[in-house]
Amino acid sequence: MREFASDIAAFQEGHRFEHISIKGISFRYLLCGEGKTTLTLLTGGMGLAELNFSFIEKLEVHYRILTFDYPIGLDTNVDLTDAVHALLGALGIKKTVFVGESFGGYLAQIIARRYPDITEGLCLFSTAGLNENTVASLKKKYAKIAKPMLWVLGHVPYAWLKPTLIKASLRHITRATDEELQYMREFFTWAFKDYTGAFDVHMTSLLIDIMNQTPCRKEEFDYLKGKVLLILPDDDDTFTPQMQRELIALFEAPTIVEHILGGHLAPILQTETYVAAIWDFVNQKIEE
Numbered sequence: 001m002r003e004f005a006s007d008i009a010a011f012q013e014g015h016r017f018e019h020i021s022i023k024g025i026s027f028r029y030l031l032c033g034e035g036k037t038t039l040t041l042l043t044g045g046m047g048l049a050e051l052n053f054s055f056i057e058k059l060e061v062h063y064r065i066l067t068f069d070y071p072i073g074l075d076t077n078v079d080l081t082d083a084v085h086a087l088l089g090a091l092g093i094k095k096t097v098f099v100g101e102s103f104g105g106y107l108a109q110i111i112a113r114r115y116p117d118i119t120e121g122l123c124l125f126s127t128a129g130l131n132e133n134t135v136a137s138l139k140k141k142y143a144k145i146a147k148p149m150l151w152v153l154g155h156v157p158y159a160w161l162k163p164t165l166i167k168a169s170l171r172h173i174t175r176a177t178d179e180e181l182q183y184m185r186e187f188f189t190w191a192f193k194d195y196t197g198a199f200d201v202h203m204t205s206l207l208i209d210i211m212n213q214t215p216c217r218k219e220e221f222d223y224l225k226g227k228v229l230l231i232l233p234d235d236d237d238t239f240t241p242q243m244q245r246e247l248i249a250l251f252e253a254p255t256i257v258e259h260i261l262g263g264h265l266a267p268i269l270q271t272e273t274y275v276a277a278i279w280d281f282v283n284q285k286i287e288e
Contacts, residue, residue, distance in 0.1 A: 002179075004186035011053040022086045029068035031091060033060030037120070037282055040088070040096045041067040042104030044126070046191055047203045054268070055099075058275045063282070066093065072202045076209050081111050088118055097121040097286060099278065101267055102238070103203075106130050106210050109250075113220045121286050122224060122251075123278055125231035126264050128239040129247035130216045138211035146208045150201055158197035166192055174235045174263035184265065218250050228254040229281040231274055233266040255281050 017030045030049060039059060041052050047070035056065055068087065074080045084107075088096060097120050100108030105127025112119040128134050142149075153161070169188045173181065221228070228251040232244045239247075248254060257277045262269040 002183055004183050004190060008050070008053060008190060011050070011057060015053075015056070017049075020087070020090060022083065022090055025071050025073050025083050027068050027071055027083075027087050029066065029087065029091075030056070031064070031066050032056065033063055033065040035063040037286055038064040038066060038093055038096045039123075039278075039282075040084075040093075040098050041065065042098055042100040042107050043067065043070075044102035044104055045203055045207055046195070047199065047206075048191060048195075051187075051191060052101075054271045055275065058271065059278065062279060066091065066096065070203065070206065072199065075205065077107060077110055077206055077213065078114070080107065080206065081114050084111060085115050085118065094118065095120040097123060097282065099123040100125075100127060102126045102264070103207055103210075106213075109216055109221075110213065112224065113216055116223050119224070121227040121229070121282070123229040123231070123281065124247070125267055125274065126233065126236060126239065127247065128243035129250040130210070130213060131246050131250060132215040133246055134243060135211055135213060135215045142208060142211055150204060150208075153197055153201045153204060156197075158195075158200070161197075162192045162195070172237060172264040173269070174237065175261050176269060180269055184268065187268065216250060218252070221251050225252040226254075227285055229257070229277065229285075230254050231257045231260060231267075231277055233260040233262060233264070234258070235261065236264045236266075238264045255285065 015030055015032060017028050020027050020029065041055060043049050043052050049067040049069050052067055056067065059065055070080060074083055095118060098108040098111060105124040108122055108124060109130045112122055166188045170184060173184055230248060248256060260266050260270055260273060267274050
């Protein structure tokens with residue numbers, strides 16, 4: 001049985017994050033591994049790069065890996081995208097495959113549209129296409145509650161909110177064993193241990209800002225024909241089958257992996273499956 005505490009401790013012992021300041025923005029980042037291709041891992045809505053540790057450990061054997069927290073001080077996703085572009089430049093990375101999960105999948109699409117010169121390919125999972133329908137549905141769902149959400153996060157003692165937030169996170173898991181549920185409970189307990197209300201306001205603001213984006217169009221990704229991998233779980237309670245179909249429709253000749261179990265959090269529970277798909281895709285479509 002996997003034990004989260006020993007897994008994360010082993011990762012932290014073998015990986016040291018660095019800090020770099022770019023135009024007043026401080027990035028906490030990890031650059032590791034070796035290989036012909038660089039994968040830039042864009043984490044989900046919690047904004048903590050270490051939550052991708054199982055991917056990093058498995059992928060760094062074959063590829064150079066860059067990942068980072070989403071730094072406070074960037075108010076919009078365009079600001080974040082520009083800062084990511086500057087970070088890659090500062091680190092001497094000219095081309096990369098962006099690997100985006102959930103919110104990171106949205107961010108990957110914004111980067112790919114804004115900076116095709118650095119985008120070698122996309123691997124997207126547990127996310128949706130940033131198209132007209134998705135943007136409209138996000139506005140309908142969150143426009144009225146966005147400010148109250150931010151007020152609660154900014155004014156209610158954050159220690160009071162953490163138990164509720166952990167329970168809410170666990171609801172995204174489907175068809176998991178008791179051992180997997182326990183692992184994920186430990187996963188989120190660790191993630192929220194040092195999480196602050198200020199950082200949650202920061203990340204929630206970026207999530208809300210997704211509904212302010214100009215919708216993506218298929219022709220904006222024409223240059224990525226055959227260079228996109230989509231891994232779509234069967235039972236994602238966050239992104240519906242319709243959203244998944246619209247994500248597929250945004251790209252020309254994407255590689256699609258379906259029928260993954262585990263719900264929205266399948267990347268954590270089915271890491272081996274995801275890593276195998278990424279390895280096959282990069283070898284066949286990027287490094288061919």
